[in-house]
Amino acid sequence: MTVIRPASGWFDLHLGELWRYRDLIYLMVRRDFVAQYAQTILGPLWFLIQPVLTTAMFVLVFNRVARLPTDGVPPYLFYMAGSVAWGYFANCLTRISTTFTTNAHIFGKVWFPRLVVPISVAVSSLFAFVIQFALLAVLLGLEALRGGSLSFGSGLLLLPLVVLQMGLLGIGCGIVISSLTTKYRDLVNLVAFGVQLWMFATPVVYPASKIPARWAWLLAVNPMAPMVESFRILVLGAGTVTAGQVAAGVAITLLILAAGVVLFSRIEKSFMDTV
Amino acid sequence: MPPAIQVSELWKRYRYGTLGYGTLRHDLQSWWARVRGRDDPNAKLHLRRPPANDAGSDHFWALADVSFTVEPGEVVGIVGRNGAGKSTLLKVLSRVTAPTRGEIRLRGRLASLLEVGTGFHPDLTGRENVFLNGAILGMTRAEVRRQFDAIVAFAGLERFVDTPVKRYSSGMYVRLAFAVAAHLEAEILVVDEVLAVGDASFQRKALGRMQAVAGEGRTVLFVSHNLGAVRSLCTRGLVIADGAISFSGETVPALEHYEASLATVGDPLRSSRPAGPLAGVVGFSRVAVRQEGVEVSRVDPTRGFEVIVEGRAETPIGDAAVALGLFSEGHRLFSLHDSTEGVNLPAGDFRSHFEMPSHLLRPGRFVLGVGVRRALGGDWAWIAEAAAFEVSERWDERLLQRDTGALCVSVRAWRETASAGSFTLEDAVAGAGQSRREEGHDRG
Numbered sequence: 001m002t003v004i005r006p007a008s009g010w011f012d013l014h015l016g017e018l019w020r021y022r023d024l025i026y027l028m029v030r031r032d033f034v035a036q037y038a039q040t041i042l043g044p045l046w047f048l049i050q051p052v053l054t055t056a057m058f059v060l061v062f063n064r065v066a067r068l069p070t071d072g073v074p075p076y077l078f079y080m081a082g083s084v085a086w087g088y089f090a091n092c093l094t095r096i097s098t099t100f101t102t103n104a105h106i107f108g109k110v111w112f113p114r115l116v117v118p119i120s121v122a123v124s125s126l127f128a129f130v131i132q133f134a135l136l137a138v139l140l141g142l143e144a145l146r147g148g149s150l151s152f153g154s155g156l157l158l159l160p161l162v163v164l165q166m167g168l169l170g171i172g173c174g175i176v177i178s179s180l181t182t183k184y185r186d187l188v189n190l191v192a193f194g195v196q197l198w199m200f201a202t203p204v205v206y207p208a209s210k211i212p213a214r215w216a217w218l219l220a221v222n223p224m225a226p227m228v229e230s231f232r233i234l235v236l237g238a239g240t241v242t243a244g245q246v247a248a249g250v251a252i253t254l255l256i257l258a259a260g261v262v263l264f265s266r267i268e269k270s271f272m273d274t275v
Numbered sequence: 276m277p278p279a280i281q282v283s284e285l286w287k288r289y290r291y292g293t294l295g296y297g298t299l300r301h302d303l304q305s306w307w308a309r310v311r312g313r314d315d316p317n318a319k320l321h322l323r324r325p326p327a328n329d330a331g332s333d334h335f336w337a338l339a340d341v342s343f344t345v346e347p348g349e350v351v352g353i354v355g356r357n358g359a360g361k362s363t364l365l366k367v368l369s370r371v372t373a374p375t376r377g378e379i380r381l382r383g384r385l386a387s388l389l390e391v392g393t394g395f396h397p398d399l400t401g402r403e404n405v406f407l408n409g410a411i412l413g414m415t416r417a418e419v420r421r422q423f424d425a426i427v428a429f430a431g432l433e434r435f436v437d438t439p440v441k442r443y444s445s446g447m448y449v450r451l452a453f454a455v456a457a458h459l460e461a462e463i464l465v466v467d468e469v470l471a472v473g474d475a476s477f478q479r480k481a482l483g484r485m486q487a488v489a490g491e492g493r494t495v496l497f498v499s500h501n502l503g504a505v506r507s508l509c510t511r512g513l514v515i516a517d518g519a520i521s522f523s524g525e526t527v528p529a530l531e532h533y534e535a536s537l538a539t540v541g542d543p544l545r546s547s548r549p550a551g552p553l554a555g556v557v558g559f560s561r562v563a564v565r566q567e568g569v570e571v572s573r574v575d576p577t578r579g580f581e582v583i584v585e586g587r588a589e590t591p592i593g594d595a596a597v598a599l600g601l602f603s604e605g606h607r608l609f610s611l612h613d614s615t616e617g618v619n620l621p622a623g624d625f626r627s628h629f630e631m632p633s634h635l636l637r638p639g640r641f642v643l644g645v646g647v648r649r650a651l652g653g654d655w656a657w658i659a660e661a662a663a664f665e666v667s668e669r670w671d672e673r674l675l676q677r678d679t680g681a682l683c684v685s686v687r688a689w690r691e692t693a694s695a696g697s698f699t700l701e702d703a704v705a706g707a708g709q710s711r712r713e714e715g716h717d718r719g
Contacts, residue, residue: 004370004379024410031407035398109389110411112372184302269373272366273289 007269013261017113025120032124047128048135051087056079062205071207071238074143076200078236080136082204085231088129088168089166090195090225093120093243096174097191100124100182100271114268118175123169128161135233155234162230167251172257179260179267202228209240223249223256277382278492279463280345280448285377287338287363287518337517338374338563345511347382347462352509352526353498354533356660357548360518361498362526365467366391368496383462383494386412387529390467391408393451401451406658408455409618410700422458426428429484431455450477457484482508500659502530503604530605534642536596537663539572540564542580544661549646553656557647559586562662576636576683584645588620592647595620595638597627600644602660603681609643616649632682638668641681 005012047234060081062068070078074198096118103117181187202224203211211219219225226245233239280490318663345351355361369387369461395404405426409419420424427436434626440448448549464484485508489495489606499505505526511530514522514536522532535590538544541563545577548558563570564579572578600610613627641664646657 001383002379002381004367005375006375006377021410021413027407027410027416029402031396034403035396070557106411108371109365109393110387112411112413189657206510236542256670261341272372 007266009024013265014113015069015115015132018115018119021113021116024116025123028116028120029124032120033127038128044127044131047131051080051132051135052089054083058083058205068206069210071232072234073211073232073236073238077136077139077143078137078207078232078238079205081131081232081235082228084129084136084202085162085166085228086188086199086202087127087132088125088163089170089227090199091125091128092122092170093174093177093195094127094191096171096217097177097181098188099175099178100267101178101185104272107268110207115175116263118171118178118264119178122171125170126163126167140235159234161233162234165250166224166227167180168257169227169253172253172260175239175260175264179263182271190210197221201225204228219245220248222250222254225249276346277345278380279382280343281348281376281380282341282343282368283380285338285341285364285379285485286336286375287360287372288334288375289337289363289365292333293718303394304643311501325327328429333604336479338367341377341515341518341520343513343520345494347494348492349511350495350497350509351494351511351513352473352505352516352529353513354500354502354530355515356504356537357550357658359515361515362389363466364517365496365498368465369708370526374618379524382411383619385463385465386456386459386461387465388412388456388459388467389465391449391456395448400439401427401436401443405451405455406484407451409459412456412459416459416461422460422505426451427452427459428460428463446477453477453481457481457488461493461495464488465496468500473487479534491626500524502533502602503607504605506530506605534660534663537642537660538642540664541570541572542662544658549656551646551656552654553592553649554649556590556592557588559645559651559658559661561585562643563666567671571664573667576638576666577633579633580631581606582631584627584629585624585715586626586645587624588622588647591622592620592649595619596648596650597625598644598646598655598657599627599629600646600659602642602644603639608681609640612648617648620647634641634685636666637681637683638666639681641663 027100030083047074055076059075061081063070099114099117099121107114157203177187177191199205201218201222203219208219208225208229229239230246233241306638311359315337317617341360341364347509353361353364366385366389367374368381369385369527371387392404393407393410395396396407399407402423405423406416406419409422410416414422427433430447430453431446435443435447440451443451453652482504485495485497485504489508489510495508497505509526512522512526514529514533516536520534522529528646532548541561543561544559548554561583563583564574564580566574566578568570571580582599584599586597588595596612596614597620598610598612601608611629613629642660643662643664644657644659645661646655648655673715
């Protein structure tokens with residue numbers, strides 16, 4: 001039996017219903033996949049242009065001009081690993097932050113657990129990530145053939161966990177923003193800018209090992225910092241991260257996610273009255 | 276057996292004013308104004324209609340203390356004017372928005388069809404859209420797979436299931452979308468106007484499908500302006516007016532109650548906002564009936580009369596025809612247009628005249644629908660039940676009795692009788708619905 005009551009209380013979450021709608025998550029991911037390819041000639045190649053151009057720009061600006069070190073890793077691999085990892089998170093966050101506004105039409109006509117949408121976005125953002133990661137792997141292989149000393153070992157098995165955490169953080173931040181932007185539309189304009197700032201506060205264009213000690217707390221409060229560093233350790237074998245940072249990162253990620261789910265579940269009940 | 280739907284003391288409040296105007300800047304402005312003790316520059320923007328319940332407040336109650344129960348297997352028609360609260364009730368029932376107070380208990384899975392084809396993606400094929408749309412409406416992939424052939428066959432699109440729907444004609448699109456909706460495996464179906472899609476033959480098919488669904492013992496809540504469809508589908512009727520239930524009972528008395536509550540001709544329309552793509556561009560203020568130069572609400576059937584439709588176009592509308600529909604007991608008797616090809620309608624007030632002949636309508640209650648239709652592009656705006664009027668009983672002329680139909684039609688008819696072994700012609704001529712020879716035809 002279903003009981004429909006006024007939106008009261010903050011912990012009326014109905015997460016069990018998400019499971020009943022798992023087929024919808026699958027079909028929405030599939031829709032995104034098909035829709036992204038239907039109109040493009042190059043198809044998945046588009047996903048490669050972004051990290052390639054970003055890497056080229058980073059190499060030029062931060063390596064050649066600013067002379068930032070790259071932990072002894074060839075600069076282009078260092079920046080590409082960083083931007084591929086950051087790219088997945090940023091993509092999730094940006095796309096999810098408009099959940100309510102871009103789906104207002106569907107949300108106004110049919111009820112289904114609204115969290116289906118952010119989850120499916122985080123999953124479908126994996127396509128771009130996987131293709132970009134494949135390019136990174138090819139470059140790593142070429143580097144290894146040229147005699148580079150790159151560890152590409154069993155630590156890679158931990159990579160899915162890092163990606164999962166990035167996805168969860170992307171969902172968490174995205175649903176917090178999407179919930180807030182139903183009331184304050186103009187916050188949307190800040191999202192792109194905020195993501196940029198956050199990237200520079202994260203060791204993407206510089207290694208964590210070069211952060212001065214008095215700024216080290218940044219690494220503890222920014223869960224993306226240990227994730228990007230872990231990503232580079234696992235893929236390139238270079239980076240610095242402590243167990244404490246990882247633990248703090250996981251804790252903050254889960255906290256943001258939980259807060260996001262509570263906020264989102266609250267907003268989804270009244271959202272249709274404000275558009 | 277416990278009821279399928281139990282709605283108890285349901286209230287829903289909507290806010291005016293700041294509704295949808297949420298920007299941080301506005302809130303900061305309002306806050307700053309309050310801090311300085313000035314008037315809030317963003318306070319109370321009165322949109323649309325003024326609050327019905329207490330004037331001057333910044334909210335109105337779209338639903339006010341609505342309670343009803345629906346037994347399993349009942350097919351309940353919900354009728355009411357635009358803005359009466361029907362859509363809000365359906366939205367709350369389908370969980371699109373939460374009630375402000377009260378509670379709904381549903382036994383069984385509820386599928387709501389507030390529109391067809393929600394979530395259809397133009398780049399996906401028909402097959403992919405069927406699965407996606409089915410999942411959005413609450414079906415699992417296994418359930419869609421089980422119904423897939425039936426869905427495609429119902430839509431008549433077997434040859435096109437693997438074509439992207441962007442290549443479909445609008446008719447094909449709507450047929451496929453409705454077919455998915457029609458095959459939902461839910462115990463409770465909430466249906467809003469979705470029968471108003473497609474061409475006439477598909478509408479008949481859709482209505483037939485709804486009848487079949489109702490016959491399967493499922494519980495259906497059906498909202499429609501098509502009173503004929505409500506009459507033929509529903510076992511019970513609920514009339515909603517001003518957010519409350521004004522009548523609950525059998526279908527026919529419910530429809531009569533509803534029709535009686537419509538504005539009479541000559542009065543300002545209670546809901547001037549039409550439905551349709553041109554809704555924001557054109558509005559109607561009044562429908563009047565004039566007989567022998569005097570405005571009346573009861574028409575003498577033996578004399579001609581004139582229907583006058585008054586409205587206002589906000590912007591010029593090209594090739595526009597003002598339309599008038601005449602309904603009796605939920606059935607459309609006919610439609611008229613003030614021009615066949617469409618004539619440009621300039622911005623500003625307009626008034627269209629429709630001259631009706633004498634001996635057109637039989638005594639009874641008639642409902643007028645008014646609208647505008649564009650000859651090119653087919654854009655339209657329509658108020659289904661704008662106003663109602665009576666045609667008075669004329670006992671002196673038996674031809675004009677109420678129980679013989681709604682329209683007077685004069686046709687030539689005759690009878691042959693075989694009294695002496697061979698057929699001979701007698702001079703029996705009658706109007707439609709008449710068979711008694713001695714009444715003959717008393718008009719030219």
